[in-house]
Amino acid sequence: MGPLILNGIVKLLDGYTNSESDSVARSTRTFSFQAIGLLAQRLPQLFRDKIEMATRLFHALKVESQSLRFIIQEATNSLAAAYMGASAAVLTELESLLLNNCQVEESEVRFCALRWATSVFDSQHCPSRFICMLGAADSSGPAHSVVHDECAITIVVAYGVLTVFICTNSGVEPIGYEEIGALWTNAGQIISQNLDHRYPKLGEMLDYILKQQPKLLDSYEMREQKLLFPSKMYVAMIKFLLKCFESELVQNSSLGRSSEFLSSVERMCLLLEHAMAFEGSVELHSTTSKALVTIGSYLPEMVSSHFASRISWLKHLLSHVDMDTRESVARLLGIASSSLLVTASSDLIRELVSLFSGTNKRFEVQHGALCATGFVTADCVSRSPSIQEELLQNTLKCLVDVVNSESATLASISMQALGHIGLSGSLPSLVCDSSSVSILELLNEKLSKLLSGDDNKAVQKIVISIGHMCVKETSASNMKIALDLIFSLCRSKVEDILFAAGEALSFIWGGVPVTADVILKTNYTSLSMTSNFLMGDMKLSLSKYSSDEKNVVSEDCHMVVRDTISKKLFDALLYSSRKEERCAGTVWLLSLTMYCGDHPTIQQMLPEIQEAFSFLLGEQNELTQELASQGMSIVYDLGDTSMKKNLVDALVTTLTGSGKRKRAIKLVEDSEVFQEGTIGESLSGGKLSTYKELCNLANEMGQPDLIYKFMDLANYQASLNSKRGAAFGFSKIAKQAGDALQPHLRLLIPRLVRYQYDPDKNVQDAMAHIWKSLVADPKRTIDENLDYIFDDLLVQCGSRLWRSREAACLALADIIQGRKFDQVGKHLKKIWLVAFRAMDDIKETVRTAGDKLCRAITSLTIRLCDVSLTEAPDASQSMDIVLPFLLAEGILSKVDSIRKASIGVVMKLAKGAGIALRPHLSDLVCCMLESLSSLEDQGLNYVELHAANVGIQTEKLENLRLSIAKGSPMWETLDLCINVVDGKSLELLVPRLSNLVRSGVGLNTRVGVATFINLLVQKVVVGIRPYSNMLLRSLFPVVKEEKSTAAKRAFAGALAIVLKHSTPSQAQKLIEDTAALHTGDRNAQISCVYLLKSYSSIASDVLSGYNTVIIPVIFTSRCGYIFI
Structure with missing residues (x-):
C-alpha cells in the first residue's frame, strides 16, 4: 500500500503547476508535501535506497512559492530520518547533494542541508562536519546556522524557531528547551556535560x-x-x-x-x-x-x-x-x-628591545615587543649556555626604564616580562655606577604608586608579576620589598586585585601546581582565572596544568617568608577591626590553601586555618563569608580523618547555635558594627554604622548602657551570618562527610527545616542548598524526625528573636499539612497555643506568619475532628484536645483576631464532628451562649443606655440586638448542638443551663439561654422530664426578677414548654405560684400576665385543668387594666 500511495503523491505533484493563483493546485501540493513527511516517518524504507525524493524536495525548496516553503521544509526534515543507516553508495550521493545545497541563495535550503548533515551522519563523518563549518559562516537570511564545535552542538535557527542538536556517535538528535538551559551559560557560550563524543582523526x-x-x-x-x-x-x-x-x-x-x-x-x-x-x-x-x-x-x-x-x-x-x-x-x-642558536636568540632580543625602547612608537608595537622580550629572554635564561650577562643586564635595564617612565599599562606589561624572566631564574642585580642594586629596590617607589592607582588591570598584572619574580629569589631584602608591596593592597575593595595578590603570595610561598614551562609555553593566564573560586572544583580546573617538575627555590629564605606571611594574616588581617582587611586576609588565606594546600607548612597550619575560616563565617561582607565557607570545604579535603571530624563538629555547632567565638575583634572608633542603613539614622540624620557613631547616639539619648544592646544586636547578626556561611561550607562537605554526620542529624534536621523559612533570603538559599546536599529523601527524613522538628519549632515560636518566631511559624504551617492524628496528636494543643501567641505578636511579619499557621492548624483540626474523614476514636481524641482549649483560651481571648478565628473553628468543628461533639456539649453550649453577649458590639450597649435621650424605643432596640445575635456564628453553632443532643449529654448540659439561667449576664445571653432551653425541650420532648423540676425552679424566679421585656417574654416561653412536660405535682405548684404573683407589685403582676399568656399558648392542655385557679386571676387582672 505504501508504494501505491507514494506513486499517487508523486503524480499529484507532477500534475499540478506551482501557480500562486491556482488555489486548488496550491492546496493539493501542500497536502502532498505533508503526506511525504508522514510517509517518511511511517515507512522510511520507501525512500532509503534512492535519493530521488530528497533531490525533489531540495529542488522544491528553491522553486516553490514562499507560502509553501515552510511545509516543504518540515517534510524535508522528516525525510532525513529515513536515510539514517542507508547504504554507503546512497550516503555518498547524499554528501554531494548536501554539499551542493549548503551554500545556495535560499536560506531554507541551507537550513535543511545543515539539518541533514547533522542528522544523517555521525560526528566522525568528515564531509558532514565540513558542511557544518560552512554553515557557521552563514549569517544572512531567515535561516541562521551556527556550529559550536567545541562542544559538538549544532544550533539551528529558522524563522525565529530555535532548534538544538547534540552530536552523538550515531548521529545528531534534537534536545528540549529544558536541556538547552543546562547547556547555555550566562556568557552565552554553550557547554557540554557528560557527552561521550568522538571526533574524526x-x-x-x-x-x-x-x-x-x-x-x-x-x-x-x-x-x-x-x-x-x-x-x-x-x-x-x-x-x-x-x-x-x-x-x-x-x-x-x-x-x-x-x-x-x-x-x-x-x-x-x-x-x-x-x-x-x-x-x-x-x-x-x-x-x-x-x-x-x-x-x-x-x-x-x-x-x-x-x-x-x-x-x-x-x-x-x-x-x-x-x-x-x-x-x-x-x-x-x-x-x-x-x-x-644562542647568537640568533641574542640578536632577536636586541631587536625586540629596540622596538619598545625607542620614542614615538605605536602602543601595539611596544606591547608586542615587551611581551615577546619576556618570553624569549625567559627561554634563553633557562638554557645552557645562556645569553651573555651584558645582554641580560641591558635587557633588564630597558624593562626597568619602561616601568619607571611609561604609562601604567605598558609598565604592567614590562613587569610581566620581568616576572616571566624571574620564573626561569633569579633576577640579577643591575650594575649602576659601579654599584649593584636589585630590580625591586629600583622599582619600589614606582610600584607603590602604580599599585595605588586606578588601573585595576594593570595593578593585577603588576602584583602577579611580583610573585613570579620572587619564585626563585634568594634575597631576604628583595622578598621583604615584594611582601610590603603586596600587603599594601590589603584595603583594596576590588576583588580581582585581591585574588591577584593572593596568587602572588602563593607563588612566593611555594608549592603552586604550575611550573615555569606551563606559564610560559601554554595558553595559561593566571591561577585566579584558571580556577573558579566560588563555582568550580579548583583541583579539577588546574589538573591540565599539573606537572611532575618542581620549582627549585631557596628553602631557608622562603621559610622566613612563609613565617612573615603567616604572621601578617593571622595577627593583623584576619582579625582586624576593618572589614576590608578581613576580606583581603580571607582571599589570601584561601589562595594559599587552594594553591599551596599540599605544602607541608600549610598541612601543619590546617587547624589554625580552620579556626580562622570558622570565625570569618560570621562576616557581614558576603564575599568574605562565601570565601570562608569555600575555605572550610578545602580544609576538609586537605585534612586527615581527625581534622575532618573536628571540622564537621565545628560546623554543626555553628549551625545549631551552640558554638562560641574563640576570638573577638577589638573595636576602634571607625570599626563598622552594622552595615550602613541597617538600623536607620541618628537623631541628627547621620548614618549609624561605626562603633563611634553608636556610642554618640547612646550618649545623645542619655542612655550610655544602650551601647550594650547595640553590641548584643550586632552579635546576633554575626551569629546569623555564621549560620549562613556555615551552610555554604557545609553543603560542600555534606556529601563527602557521610557517616560522620549521622550522629548530628537529630540536631541538624530540625534547624535546617526552620532556617529554610528564615526571613533572610540569603539564609533560606544557603540552608536549602545544604538540605539538598544532606537529605536524599526529604519526605522520609521529615517523617522520621517529626517529633524532634516539632519540639524545636514549638520552642522557637516563643524565642525572643522575631526571626526565629517567624520562621518557626511558617515552618510549622507547612510541616503539619496532611498529617495524621498519630503524628501530631501530642503536639496539637501546643501548636494552637503558639499560633495564638504569634497572632498577637508585636512584630507585624510574625503576626502574618501566625495567621498563616492559624489557617493551617484550623484546616488540620477540622479534618482530624471530622468523623467522615478521620476514624471515630482519633476524631474524638482530637476534639478532646482542641475544643476545650478553644473555648477556654480562644473565644475568651482579648485579641479580636483570635476570638474570630476561634469562633470560626468551633462552628466548623460542630458541623463535622457529629457525635464526637457530645462529651463537650455542656462546655460548648454555655460558651456560645455567653459569647452572644461578650462578643457583641459594645456600641449597641451604649446606644441602649442612651436610647431614651434620643427618642428610641428600648423594646425595638432590644429586638434589633436579638435579631443580630440570632444571625451570628455562635447561634448557628447552638443550632448544630441541638441536633446531636442525647439522653446522656443532658446529664451534664441541663445543670449548666440551669446555672446559666441564674448567672448569665447580658441581654443576648439571657434571651439566648431561654431560647435554647425552648429548642432543647422541643428536641428531646419527654426526655426533659427528669430535669423539669430543676429547670422550673431556676426559670420561675428569673421571670419574676427580669427587667427586660424581651428577656422576660423569652424566659416565660421556656418555662411554659418545660411545664408542658413536667409532672402533675410540679405543674400544680408552678401554676399556683404563678397565680399568686397577681397580688404582688406591678413587676410581679406583669410577670404573672406573661407567664399565663405563655402557658395558654404553649401548654394549654396542662393549664386547662387549673381553670378554677387561673380564671379569677385573669378576671381580676382585667379589672386592673394590665395589658401586654
Whole structure:
C-alpha cells in the first residue's frame, strides 16, 4: 500500500503547476508535501535506497512559492530520518547533494542541508562536519546556522524557531528547551556535560578540508594574502580541528611521536598560518594564535622547529591590533626561540628591545615587543649556555626604564616580562655606577604608586608579576620589598586585585601546581582565572596544568617568608577591626590553601586555618563569608580523618547555635558594627554604622548602657551570618562527610527545616542548598524526625528573636499539612497555643506568619475532628484536645483576631464532628451562649443606655440586638448542638443551663439561654422530664426578677414548654405560684400576665385543668387594666 500511495503523491505533484493563483493546485501540493513527511516517518524504507525524493524536495525548496516553503521544509526534515543507516553508495550521493545545497541563495535550503548533515551522519563523518563549518559562516537570511564545535552542538535557527542538536556517535538528535538551559551559560557560550563524543582523526579531517581547498598547502607566507574561507567558518574549523588533535592525543599518547600524526600537525600549522591572512577578523586571528600555542604546549619541539624559520613572520604579527593575538604570538616566539642558536636568540632580543625602547612608537608595537622580550629572554635564561650577562643586564635595564617612565599599562606589561624572566631564574642585580642594586629596590617607589592607582588591570598584572619574580629569589631584602608591596593592597575593595595578590603570595610561598614551562609555553593566564573560586572544583580546573617538575627555590629564605606571611594574616588581617582587611586576609588565606594546600607548612597550619575560616563565617561582607565557607570545604579535603571530624563538629555547632567565638575583634572608633542603613539614622540624620557613631547616639539619648544592646544586636547578626556561611561550607562537605554526620542529624534536621523559612533570603538559599546536599529523601527524613522538628519549632515560636518566631511559624504551617492524628496528636494543643501567641505578636511579619499557621492548624483540626474523614476514636481524641482549649483560651481571648478565628473553628468543628461533639456539649453550649453577649458590639450597649435621650424605643432596640445575635456564628453553632443532643449529654448540659439561667449576664445571653432551653425541650420532648423540676425552679424566679421585656417574654416561653412536660405535682405548684404573683407589685403582676399568656399558648392542655385557679386571676387582672 505504501508504494501505491507514494506513486499517487508523486503524480499529484507532477500534475499540478506551482501557480500562486491556482488555489486548488496550491492546496493539493501542500497536502502532498505533508503526506511525504508522514510517509517518511511511517515507512522510511520507501525512500532509503534512492535519493530521488530528497533531490525533489531540495529542488522544491528553491522553486516553490514562499507560502509553501515552510511545509516543504518540515517534510524535508522528516525525510532525513529515513536515510539514517542507508547504504554507503546512497550516503555518498547524499554528501554531494548536501554539499551542493549548503551554500545556495535560499536560506531554507541551507537550513535543511545543515539539518541533514547533522542528522544523517555521525560526528566522525568528515564531509558532514565540513558542511557544518560552512554553515557557521552563514549569517544572512531567515535561516541562521551556527556550529559550536567545541562542544559538538549544532544550533539551528529558522524563522525565529530555535532548534538544538547534540552530536552523538550515531548521529545528531534534537534536545528540549529544558536541556538547552543546562547547556547555555550566562556568557552565552554553550557547554557540554557528560557527552561521550568522538571526533574524526585529525589527518582524515584535514585531508577532506584540503581536498576542498588545495591552496592551503601553499608554503609561502600568507599574511598579505586573502582568506581562503570566511572568518567565521575558519573559527569553527580551527576549534573543531583542535578537538580532533586533542582527542587523538588522549586516545593514544604514542601517536604524538608517529610520523603520520606529526605530518598532520604540520599541515594543520599551514592551515593556521593561512588563517592569519590580513583580511581575517580579530576573532579569527585570536583563535588561530591561541591554537598554535595549544599545539606548541603539546608538541613544543615540533612547533619550535617549524616556526624557527618563520621568526620574521611572527615578529610582523607582534604589532597586531588585537592584544590577545599579540600575547599569543609572543608566546609562540618564545617557543620558537628555543630552536635558535644562542647568537640568533641574542640578536632577536636586541631587536625586540629596540622596538619598545625607542620614542614615538605605536602602543601595539611596544606591547608586542615587551611581551615577546619576556618570553624569549625567559627561554634563553633557562638554557645552557645562556645569553651573555651584558645582554641580560641591558635587557633588564630597558624593562626597568619602561616601568619607571611609561604609562601604567605598558609598565604592567614590562613587569610581566620581568616576572616571566624571574620564573626561569633569579633576577640579577643591575650594575649602576659601579654599584649593584636589585630590580625591586629600583622599582619600589614606582610600584607603590602604580599599585595605588586606578588601573585595576594593570595593578593585577603588576602584583602577579611580583610573585613570579620572587619564585626563585634568594634575597631576604628583595622578598621583604615584594611582601610590603603586596600587603599594601590589603584595603583594596576590588576583588580581582585581591585574588591577584593572593596568587602572588602563593607563588612566593611555594608549592603552586604550575611550573615555569606551563606559564610560559601554554595558553595559561593566571591561577585566579584558571580556577573558579566560588563555582568550580579548583583541583579539577588546574589538573591540565599539573606537572611532575618542581620549582627549585631557596628553602631557608622562603621559610622566613612563609613565617612573615603567616604572621601578617593571622595577627593583623584576619582579625582586624576593618572589614576590608578581613576580606583581603580571607582571599589570601584561601589562595594559599587552594594553591599551596599540599605544602607541608600549610598541612601543619590546617587547624589554625580552620579556626580562622570558622570565625570569618560570621562576616557581614558576603564575599568574605562565601570565601570562608569555600575555605572550610578545602580544609576538609586537605585534612586527615581527625581534622575532618573536628571540622564537621565545628560546623554543626555553628549551625545549631551552640558554638562560641574563640576570638573577638577589638573595636576602634571607625570599626563598622552594622552595615550602613541597617538600623536607620541618628537623631541628627547621620548614618549609624561605626562603633563611634553608636556610642554618640547612646550618649545623645542619655542612655550610655544602650551601647550594650547595640553590641548584643550586632552579635546576633554575626551569629546569623555564621549560620549562613556555615551552610555554604557545609553543603560542600555534606556529601563527602557521610557517616560522620549521622550522629548530628537529630540536631541538624530540625534547624535546617526552620532556617529554610528564615526571613533572610540569603539564609533560606544557603540552608536549602545544604538540605539538598544532606537529605536524599526529604519526605522520609521529615517523617522520621517529626517529633524532634516539632519540639524545636514549638520552642522557637516563643524565642525572643522575631526571626526565629517567624520562621518557626511558617515552618510549622507547612510541616503539619496532611498529617495524621498519630503524628501530631501530642503536639496539637501546643501548636494552637503558639499560633495564638504569634497572632498577637508585636512584630507585624510574625503576626502574618501566625495567621498563616492559624489557617493551617484550623484546616488540620477540622479534618482530624471530622468523623467522615478521620476514624471515630482519633476524631474524638482530637476534639478532646482542641475544643476545650478553644473555648477556654480562644473565644475568651482579648485579641479580636483570635476570638474570630476561634469562633470560626468551633462552628466548623460542630458541623463535622457529629457525635464526637457530645462529651463537650455542656462546655460548648454555655460558651456560645455567653459569647452572644461578650462578643457583641459594645456600641449597641451604649446606644441602649442612651436610647431614651434620643427618642428610641428600648423594646425595638432590644429586638434589633436579638435579631443580630440570632444571625451570628455562635447561634448557628447552638443550632448544630441541638441536633446531636442525647439522653446522656443532658446529664451534664441541663445543670449548666440551669446555672446559666441564674448567672448569665447580658441581654443576648439571657434571651439566648431561654431560647435554647425552648429548642432543647422541643428536641428531646419527654426526655426533659427528669430535669423539669430543676429547670422550673431556676426559670420561675428569673421571670419574676427580669427587667427586660424581651428577656422576660423569652424566659416565660421556656418555662411554659418545660411545664408542658413536667409532672402533675410540679405543674400544680408552678401554676399556683404563678397565680399568686397577681397580688404582688406591678413587676410581679406583669410577670404573672406573661407567664399565663405563655402557658395558654404553649401548654394549654396542662393549664386547662387549673381553670378554677387561673380564671379569677385573669378576671381580676382585667379589672386592673394590665395589658401586654
